[in-house]
Amino acid sequence: MRHNNPVENQQVEQAAQAEQCPGVGIVVNAVSKAYGEREVLKTVALDVKPGEFVAIVGRSGCGKSTLLRLIAKLEQASAGEIAFSQGAQTGYAPETRIMFQDSRLLPWKRVLHNVALGLPKSDLPLAAQALRQVGLSERANDWPAVLSGGQRQRVALARALVHEPELLLLDEPLGALDALTRIEMQELIESLWQKNGFTAVLVTHDVQEAIALADRVVLIEDGRITLDQRIELARPRTRGNPEFARLEESILARVLQHPARAPDAPLGDISLHKSVSQVQWAV
Amino acid sequence: MSTSLVNSALATGSAKRRGKRQEPGFGVTQLLSWALPVALIVFWEIAAQLGWLSSRILPEPLAVFSAAWKLALSGELWTHLGVSTWRAASGFAVGGGLGLLLGLLTGTFRQAEILLDTSLQMIRNIPALALIPLVILWFGIDETAKLFLVSVGVFFPIYLNTFHGIRSVDRGLIEMARSYGLSGWPLYRDVILPGALPSILVGVRFALGLVWVLLIVAETISAQAGIGYMTMNAREFLQTDVVLVGILLYALLGKLADVLARSLEKYWLRWHPAYQ
Numbered sequence: 001m002r003h004n005n006p007v008e009n010q011q012v013e014q015a016a017q018a019e020q021c022p023g024v025g026i027v028v029n030a031v032s033k034a035y036g037e038r039e040v041l042k043t044v045a046l047d048v049k050p051g052e053f054v055a056i057v058g059r060s061g062c063g064k065s066t067l068l069r070l071i072a073k074l075e076q077a078s079a080g081e082i083a084f085s086q087g088a089q090t091g092y093a094p095e096t097r098i099m100f101q102d103s104r105l106l107p108w109k110r111v112l113h114n115v116a117l118g119l120p121k122s123d124l125p126l127a128a129q130a131l132r133q134v135g136l137s138e139r140a141n142d143w144p145a146v147l148s149g150g151q152r153q154r155v156a157l158a159r160a161l162v163h164e165p166e167l168l169l170l171d172e173p174l175g176a177l178d179a180l181t182r183i184e185m186q187e188l189i190e191s192l193w194q195k196n197g198f199t200a201v202l203v204t205h206d207v208q209e210a211i212a213l214a215d216r217v218v219l220i221e222d223g224r225i226t227l228d229q230r231i232e233l234a235r236p237r238t239r240g241n242p243e244f245a246r247l248e249e250s251i252l253a254r255v256l257q258h259p260a261r262a263p264d265a266p267l268g269d270i271s272l273h274k275s276v277s278q279v280q281w282a283v
Numbered sequence: 284m285s286t287s288l289v290n291s292a293l294a295t296g297s298a299k300r301r302g303k304r305q306e307p308g309f310g311v312t313q314l315l316s317w318a319l320p321v322a323l324i325v326f327w328e329i330a331a332q333l334g335w336l337s338s339r340i341l342p343e344p345l346a347v348f349s350a351a352w353k354l355a356l357s358g359e360l361w362t363h364l365g366v367s368t369w370r371a372a373s374g375f376a377v378g379g380g381l382g383l384l385l386g387l388l389t390g391t392f393r394q395a396e397i398l399l400d401t402s403l404q405m406i407r408n409i410p411a412l413a414l415i416p417l418v419i420l421w422f423g424i425d426e427t428a429k430l431f432l433v434s435v436g437v438f439f440p441i442y443l444n445t446f447h448g449i450r451s452v453d454r455g456l457i458e459m460a461r462s463y464g465l466s467g468w469p470l471y472r473d474v475i476l477p478g479a480l481p482s483i484l485v486g487v488r489f490a491l492g493l494v495w496v497l498l499i500v501a502e503t504i505s506a507q508a509g510i511g512y513m514t515m516n517a518r519e520f521l522q523t524d525v526v527l528v529g530i531l532l533y534a535l536l537g538k539l540a541d542v543l544a545r546s547l548e549k550y551w552l553r554w555h556p557a558y559q
Contacts, residue, residue, distance in 0.1 A: 072462060097463070104459040108477040108554040117473070118463040145556045159463075 023051035023199035024084050024094040024166040026071060031080035033066055040066045042223040043080065050086070053193060053200045055214035057207055057255070063223045064203045065171055071201060072098050072169050086166065097160035099173040103152035105144040105159075112140035115159045123162075130162035131155070134188060150181035154188070161192060168193070170202040174209065186212055190235065207251050211244060212237050217251060227254050342524040347531070350524035359513070364532065366508040370426070370501070371494045371536075374433025379490055382438040383483070386445025390479070391471075396446075403442065411436040412500055419504070429501040436497040437490040444486025448479030481555065484548050491540040495533055 028046040032039065040063040048054050058064045069075045071082055073096070084092045105114045116127035131137050134154040144152060153173055160168055170189070174182045190213055193200050204210050210217045211231055219227035229251060233243060324344050330336050331343030338346065354360035385403070389396040411432055422428040452475050460474045502511020514529030552558045 074458065074462060098459075100455065100459065102455065104455050106456060106460075106474060106477070108480075109473070110554075117460065118465055118469075143554045143559070145554065145559070163463075 022164070022166055022197050024086050024092065025050045026167070026199065026201075027083045027085070028067070028071070029081050029083065031067075031070060031077045031082060033063070033070060033075070034078045040223055041070075041077075044220070044223070044225055046218065046225060048199060048201065051197050051199055052216065053202070053214045054216045054218060055202045055204060055210035056218045056220060057204060057210050057251070058220040059255070060205065062220045064220045067220065068098075068169050068171050068201060068203045071167075072096055074098075084167070094166040095163060096167045096169060097163055097165040098169045098171060099153070099156050099160050101172040101175050103144070103149075103156040105152055105155055107144050109144075110140070111136065111142050111144060111147070111155055114144060114155060115162055117159060119162065127158075127162050130158040133161065133192065134158045148181075150177050150185065153177065153185060157185075157189065157192070161196065164196070165198050168198050168200045170200065170204075172203055172205065175205070182209070187236070189213065194235070207248055207255070208239065211247050211251070212239065219251065219255060221255075227251070339521075339523065342527065346524045347527045350522070351528045351531075354513075354525070354528060360528075363508055363510050363513045367498060367502065367510045368536070370429055370433060370509065371498055371540075374430050374497070375437050375490065375494050377430065378434030378437030379441045379487070381434070382441030382486070382490075383445050386442045386483075387449060390446045390449025391475070400446075403439075407439045407443075411497060415500075415504065424505040428504070429498070429506070432501045433494060433497045436493050440489035440493065441483070441486040444482045444489070445479065448482025448486075449475060451482065452478035480551055481548075484544070484551065487547070488541065488544040491544050492537065494540065495537050499533060 026046070026048040028044055028048075030043045030045055031041060032043055033041040044063075044067060046054075046067075056064045056067060066075070070077050084094045086092045086094065105111075106117065109117070112124070112127055112131060115131055116124055119127060128137065128140060131140055134157055136151060136154055136158070139147065139151065139155075144155065147155065156173070174185050177185060186209060189200075193213075200213075202210065202213060207217075211233075214231055217227070217229045217231060218225055219229075229247070231247060233241065233247075237244060239245075327336075327341070328344045331338065331341070336343075342350075351360065385399065389399055389403075414432070414435065418428045418431055422431060456474055456478065457470070460470055465473060498509075499511050502509040503515050506512040510529050510532050514526050517523075517525035517529070549558055
């Protein structure tokens, strides 16, 4: 079993590493985006390593979703460029899949065929397998209309993963789910990310979610990146961890530094204030 | 958590109960929907028997049935029925097919809309029946004239609803499908057409209703066969019972067309919550 040749050993290790990390690297280079007069992104630069999980947080309308749509090539940047790299290869067009806030399942296709969207017919077993990964194999023949919101998002996740993407973009995919389902989905996304090794970019307005999932939390304010916080916590992350709470506190404080409307912050019970301020800035 | 489980259990339980109650009730509703026409016929028969109605104005239902029976036995009824159904079907196929085609074209390509839509909207506002004098001049009084009239009438409901259906397909779904690598015909087949289908089927139902209206008029102009011809002929000989047979046939055929359209909707839109 053991290889005595050190060179060969090294090669095997490298191959194993490459196998483990099919994710793609992203370099966002001085990208700007304007809609008419309104500048949404102002010379944004971001470097995402292969296999990294990056969360982008920010207030509504700060441009975080626009950045995601630019990375997804759903829109064109007004200036600057976004480049992808796979290993030494640059100028590469990665296999990218997006999960939207609404699941965007085709209501006229049964669950299994929604997952198989864009696959050749012979790959239907792959779709069934992806459905099993998200724990919904018994709903394969249902119409999307009869699923709950959480189940629809799980189907959407299966649909994204069946293509074995090198880059998974998540545009507030859990925003419309209830708290319990959301935690479940976060765990599912984390485990699938760990298993498949794709690069993930998550846009969210929930700082807690960002810290629970991401290697890095990037804050966008007014079209600029104003914070790039590495999260070194061990996985799986528990929300009760004091370091978790400290990070959440500090990022939230950073976000709330420029409140658009000054809240009556100094008043009232601290814990209540916190839970209110968690969402207040996002709406 | 536990209360929500209980709640959902209750909800499914009551849903099941409701479903069970509906099943035997279904036959009753079916019967009820026919109660009014049947009662009307019974009342009509009684009125005729008692001499409230002169048979010159309105013959008794039994006479109408026996007239229908006689026509059926002689085979005359089936010839007329066949001719009319053929006219309706071919007119529907030509007009509906063209409407679908142009609707898809203008719905999909903006240039096609710019080029065609204004003209089509102008033509739409001309009542099809106002074209009769012109149609007779162009096509004479044979089959082509009838086919033309029915086609023109059927064209617009299907054209408009197809156009509207294509335009109102969820942009989010199209964007999603594109980002999943669908384009061209697969995108059209899997996303745009099914998305437009509910609207197209509304157009089909409208059109099926219109077919008979147009056919009645077209067949009364001048024809050698068809239900309209049979009715006009009977009028000349004061056979009110045969006139009524013709009128009732139109009602039945209209209902039949509606049933057909409904079952098409039921099948094609079985994914739609409203049809489940």
